[in-house]
Amino acid sequence: MQTDPLADFLTHLRNANQIGQAEIMSPYSRVKSDVAAILMREGFIQNSEVVTDSGKQRLKLTLKNGSKQKALHGLKRVSKPGLRQYVGAADIPRVLGGLGVAILSTSKGVLSGHEAKKQNVGGELLLYVW
Numbered sequence: 001m002q003t004d005p006l007a008d009f010l011t012h013l014r015n016a017n018q019i020g021q022a023e024i025m026s027p028y029s030r031v032k033s034d035v036a037a038i039l040m041r042e043g044f045i046q047n048s049e050v051v052t053d054s055g056k057q058r059l060k061l062t063l064k065n066g067s068k069q070k071a072l073h074g075l076k077r078v079s080k081p082g083l084r085q086y087v088g089a090a091d092i093p094r095v096l097g098g099l100g101v102a103i104l105s106t107s108k109g110v111l112s113g114h115e116a117k118k119q120n121v122g123g124e125l126l127l128y129v130w
Contacts, residue, residue: 003081005027005029006032006126007077010077012024012026013072014075017070017072022062025051025053025058026058026059027056027057027059032059033048033050033059034109035126035127036061038103038111039072041112044071044072045062045071046062047061072129074128075128079124079125079126084124085124086122086125087104087125089116089117092104092122092125094113095128095129101113101114101130103126104122104124104126105126106122106123110126
């Protein structure tokens with residue numbers, strides 16, 4: 001039984017990126033799908049789609065692996081099941097001076113840090129990506 005499916009998803013993504021794997025498949029959840037959509041919008045992954053495999057929904061991600069440099073350099077889970085981290089709209093951190101993205105779970109859905117600031121909402125700080 002998984003206690004933190006989002007951390008497992010991030011580890012899978014991090015490992016696939018390190019070895020240069022082109023695609024990964026992960027069990028579907030709405031939070032994972034929303035995080036993948038933000039990663040795609042921000043340019044960290046190439047494509048994200050939901051596929052049905054043997055009657056179960058799975059999330060299929062296509063990574064950006066260029067010949068010289070990968071688009072995804074690091075992922076860090078911030079809020080964990082044992083210690084939740086919440087931030088207000090004014091306290092949303094910048095990741096690597098604006099080069100990275102903070103991803104939050106807010107009352108308006110899963111948003112990137114700059115989208116949450118624009119909408120003036122805070123929430124649970126899920127992860128950092130750079």
